[in-house]
Amino acid sequence: MDDPSDDKIIEESELVAIPINGTLDLHQFNPRDVATLVEDYLKLCLEKGIYDIRIIHGKGTGTLRRRVHALLARNPMVVSFTTDQGQGGWGATVVELRPMAGYEKGH
Numbered sequence: 001m002d003d004p005s006d007d008k009i010i011e012e013s014e015l016v017a018i019p020i021n022g023t024l025d026l027h028q029f030n031p032r033d034v035a036t037l038v039e040d041y042l043k044l045c046l047e048k049g050i051y052d053i054r055i056i057h058g059k060g061t062g063t064l065r066r067r068v069h070a071l072l073a074r075n076p077m078v079v080s081f082t083t084d085q086g087q088g089g090w091g092a093t094v095v096e097l098r099p100m101a102g103y104e105k106g107h
Contacts, residue, residue, distance in 0.1 A: 018041065020041070020044045020045060020048055020050070021050070022045060022050045022052060022053050022054060023053070023054045023055075023056065024037075024038070024041045024053065024054070024055045024056065025056040026055065026056060026057050026058070026064065026068070027056065027058060031064060031067075034064065034067060034068065034071070035067075035071055038055065038068060038071050038072075039071070039075065041053075042075065042077050042078070042095070042097060043077070045097060046077060046097055046099075046100050047100075050097075051096060051097045051098075051099070052094070052095070052096060052097075053094070053095040053096075053097060054084065054092055054093070054094050054095070055068055055092060055093045055094075055095060056091065056092045057091065057092065057093065058091050059089070059090060059091040062090075065083075065090065065091075065093065068093055069081065069093065072093070072095060076098075077097050077098060078095055078096070078097060078098070079096040079097060079098045080095075080096045081093050081094065081095040081096070082094055
């Protein structure tokens with residue numbers, strides 16, 4: 001019988017180190033991992049006192065951007081977000097987070 005935990009085995013070569021510096025580049029990740037990745041990254045930024053985040057999702061067809069925006073719209077940690085007006089253009093989204101006391105932990 002197959003062990004269900006086998007589905008969660010991750011090879012060390014598949015792990016990607018992400019610096020928690022306020023910029024998250026989604027190009028190196030599988031789109032199915034984006035929801036968890038974005039939420040975890042926002043939490044880690046808050047823990048480090050980083051409130052202004054830039055999420056790079058690329059331009060492409062806009063599907064990933066729409067997905068990221070939908071995630072941000074319902075996230076209680078997020079004060080606001082908008083498409084980057086700088087060099088990245090609509091290939092990135094800038095996010096403002098609220099201080100940790102401003103949202104309920106556990107969301």
